[in-house]
Amino acid sequence: MNGPADNEANNGWHWDRYWQADRLSACLADTATGNYAQAIRTGWAAFFEPFPDGARLLDIGTGNGAVPLIARETAVQAGRRFEIHGVDRADIDPARFVHATPGALADIHFHGRTSAESLPFPDRHFDGLTGQYALEYTDPASSVRELARVAKPGARLRFVLHAEGATPVAGAARGLAEIAFLTEELRILDKARVLMRAAFAFEQANAFDTRLEDEARKAREQYLAAARAADARYPGAGSKALFSEILDGVRAAWDHRRNFTLDYILTGLDRIDQETRAHAARLEDMRRAALSREELAALATLLREKGFGGVRTGELRAPEDARLLGWELQAALT
Numbered sequence: 001m002n003g004p005a006d007n008e009a010n011n012g013w014h015w016d017r018y019w020q021a022d023r024l025s026a027c028l029a030d031t032a033t034g035n036y037a038q039a040i041r042t043g044w045a046a047f048f049e050p051f052p053d054g055a056r057l058l059d060i061g062t063g064n065g066a067v068p069l070i071a072r073e074t075a076v077q078a079g080r081r082f083e084i085h086g087v088d089r090a091d092i093d094p095a096r097f098v099h100a101t102p103g104a105l106a107d108i109h110f111h112g113r114t115s116a117e118s119l120p121f122p123d124r125h126f127d128g129l130t131g132q133y134a135l136e137y138t139d140p141a142s143s144v145r146e147l148a149r150v151a152k153p154g155a156r157l158r159f160v161l162h163a164e165g166a167t168p169v170a171g172a173a174r175g176l177a178e179i180a181f182l183t184e185e186l187r188i189l190d191k192a193r194v195l196m197r198a199a200f201a202f203e204q205a206n207a208f209d210t211r212l213e214d215e216a217r218k219a220r221e222q223y224l225a226a227a228r229a230a231d232a233r234y235p236g237a238g239s240k241a242l243f244s245e246i247l248d249g250v251r252a253a254w255d256h257r258r259n260f261t262l263d264y265i266l267t268g269l270d271r272i273d274q275e276t277r278a279h280a281a282r283l284e285d286m287r288r289a290a291l292s293r294e295e296l297a298a299l300a301t302l303l304r305e306k307g308f309g310g311v312r313t314g315e316l317r318a319p320e321d322a323r324l325l326g327w328e329l330q331a332a333l334t
């Protein structure tokens with residue numbers, strides 16, 4: 001578990017840009033809907049199904065509203081209407097950025113820049129409290145205290161939490177290794193900067209200069225050697241997204257460099273660098289958020305101490321191949 005991460009530097013909260021894009025779930029997305037795959041959806045639909053018409057629900061760490069959308073769909077299928085709120089520390093605006101379900105998202109009350117540790121709602125307000133890969137990102141003592149405060153007596157709660165060794169967490173560890181390989185071992189963006197500077201110096205010199213030509217050629221060779229090493233290490237399409245983002249970005253900057261100033265090109269490379277760092281920060285968040293079995297038990301104890309009863313924990317596994325997807329935690333305010 002971690003407290004609020006401290007990686008906001010000068011580029012905002014590292015989840016801001018992630019959610020200011022047309023995507024619904026943080027991981028495990030179904031390719032057809034963009035929302036969570038069935039293994040995750042089923043548990044949420046079963047949780048939301050018993051809530052009566054008019055129930056008021058709160059989803060913390062909501063991202064672009066993956067869980068609120070499942071709540072809404074469940075209500076619509078049952079001919080009911082829920083009042084659904086989603087909060088996130090990130091600067092979210094799902095109805096603006098997610099195109100697949102604009103009407104449905106407009107029906108949900110989203111509160112960006114809102115931490116679970118300090119909820120802007122009255123006491124005893126909600127019938128249901130949820131979070132998908134969310135509670136474990138927060139400071140648990142403060143957020144559980146807030147959840148207990150805003151829950152009505154009898155309110156039900158369900159959280160899906162990252163588990164050590166589970167599929168998404170293992171993916172995060174692989175992603176971090178890829179980023180370290182690209183940025184620390186190959187130093188690909190540093191080499192791209194050297195290349196651009198050298199190419200501009202040579203191409204914009206007043207007269208042909210063999211020393212500048214030689215430097216530009218060497219810088220190009222060094223960059224291309226790093227790019228080939230990147231390609232050779234990750235030939236499989238699955239893990240290439242990050243590689244392509246960086247390599248294609250540099251290639252585009254190179255191809256179009258004559259239309260732009262060096263400053264503009266270097267700013268573009270800085271942007272790629274910032275995106276890569278934000279991606280690493282999110283993966284690092286996930287890795288640190290993952291709970292061991294003992295940490296899950298401690299969270300269950302915390303809920304009991306704050307007045308929740310019927311606390312149940314368990315493993316959430318994919319039905320098709322039994323992969324561990326996370327922990328499941330349920331309770332009700334007594």
Ligand SMILES: C[S@@+](CC[C@H](N)C(=O)[O-])C[C@H]1O[C@@H](n2cnc3c(N)ncnc32)[C@H](O)[C@@H]1O
Nearest residue numbers: 015025026061062063089090115116132137138
């Ligand atoms: C892994 S994402 C999950 C988002 C969404 N629940 C989903 O499953 O698609 C974790 C989210 O928690 C948010 N978050 C992290 N710490 C938070 C906090 N203290 N309060 C509220 N949200 C937080 C992040 O901004 C991020 O959007």
